[in-house]
Amino acid sequence: MNTFVKPYVPSGKSKKYINRIQKSFQSALKDFLDIGRALMDAEEELGRKEWLDMVTNSLPFSRRTAEKLVKVAKDKRINDPKNAQFLPPHWTSLHELT
Numbered sequence: 001m002n003t004f005v006k007p008y009v010p011s012g013k014s015k016k017y018i019n020r021i022q023k024s025f026q027s028a029l030k031d032f033l034d035i036g037r038a039l040m041d042a043e044e045e046l047g048r049k050e051w052l053d054m055v056t057n058s059l060p061f062s063r064r065t066a067e068k069l070v071k072v073a074k075d076k077r078i079n080d081p082k083n084a085q086f087l088p089p090h091w092t093s094l095h096e097l098t
Helices: 012-046 048-058 063-074 081-086 091-097
Strands: none
Touching: 012 048, 012 063, 012 091, 048 063, 063 091
16 A cells, blocks of 8 residues: 655644744753853852852752753854754753763
8 A cells, every 4th residue: 555645734823833842942952051151151260169069059950960061061063053953952862962
């Protein structure tokens, strides 16, 4: 049996959701990079000991997570705007790419 799958053509109503979801998707990537950059800036200004105290006692994630977010933020490939559309919006997936 030969089956042909028609390509999906979004309706006018679904286009607004597609746009909204795509913008949120891109925003998630930007937010993870911003968190990583903020962590880098904080460590540079505060020094390692105070940075570790801050991460351990005042942030909603572990030191290991903070270190992974910094690694993601330092990766030139992930920071290249040309690659943004191809990147996953979850920080753990981004970390796997580093």
